[in-house]
Amino acid sequence: xxxxxxxxxxxxxxxxxxxxxxxxxxxxxxxxxxxxxxxxxxxxxxxxxxxxxxxxxxxxxxxxxxxxxxxxxxxxxxxxxxxxxxxxxxxxxxxxxxxxxxxxxxxxxxxxxxxxxxxxxxxxx
Numbered sequence: 308x309x310x311x312x313x314x315x316x317x318x319x320x321x322x323x324x325x326x327x328x329x330x331x332x333x334x335x336x337x338x339x340x341x342x343x344x345x346x347x348x349x350x351x352x353x354x355x356x357x358x359x360x361x362x363x364x365x366x367x368x369x370x371x372x373x374x375x376x377x378x379x380x381x382x383x384x385x386x387x388x389x390x391x392x393x394x395x396x397x398x399x400x401x402x403x404x405x406x407x408x409x410x411x412x413x414x415x416x417x418x419x420x421x422x423x424x425x426x427x428x429x430x431x432x
Contacts, residue, residue, distance in 0.1 A: 309374055312339065315381045316348045319411060320359035327410040329355035335404045336366035341374045350408070368404030371397040383413050 319325075337348040349366060351358040376395055379385045387409040390396045398405055 309378050311381050312374060312377055316359050319350065319357055323357060324355050325352075325357055325411065326355060328352050328357070328407060331355065331407050333368065333401070333404065333407070334366040335408055336362075336364070336369045337377070338369060338371045339374050339377055346374075366400065368398055368400040368402070368408075370404065370408065371399065380412050387412055 331352045332354060333352050335350045335352070337350075339346045339348065347361055347363040349360045349362045349364065351360070372390075372395075376385070376390055380387050380390065387396070387405055391398065391402075391405045396405075
């Protein structure tokens with residue numbers, strides 16, 4: 308797993324409580340992989356209290372995502388909802404998990420969000 312991805316989940320585990328999720332009671336499993344190798348991160352959310360583990364157990368929603376795309380989301384180069392809408396990440400179970408889990412990711416810059424919304428990658432040559 309990429310360093311930024313591991314650091315993101317480690318930080319969530321250390322944070323223990325996320326005020327943005329105080330109305331949420333759910334489990335969300337991330338299946339993170341590029342090819343044959345898949346890492347699992349299970350977020351157990353109880354009224355904003357977050358526990359992170361590497362358990363591969365059933366969850367309310369499962370986000371299936373490549374390691375490179377998750378790294379782009381974590382680093383603010385793309386958005387989770389945009390990736391979901393274009394089919395770059397898959398959700399099994401409750402698709403609402405993408406809506407509340409995206410609150411955990413760092414925000415994107417205005418220029419990145421604007422390019423993503425317009426479908427352009429950057430300035431024209």
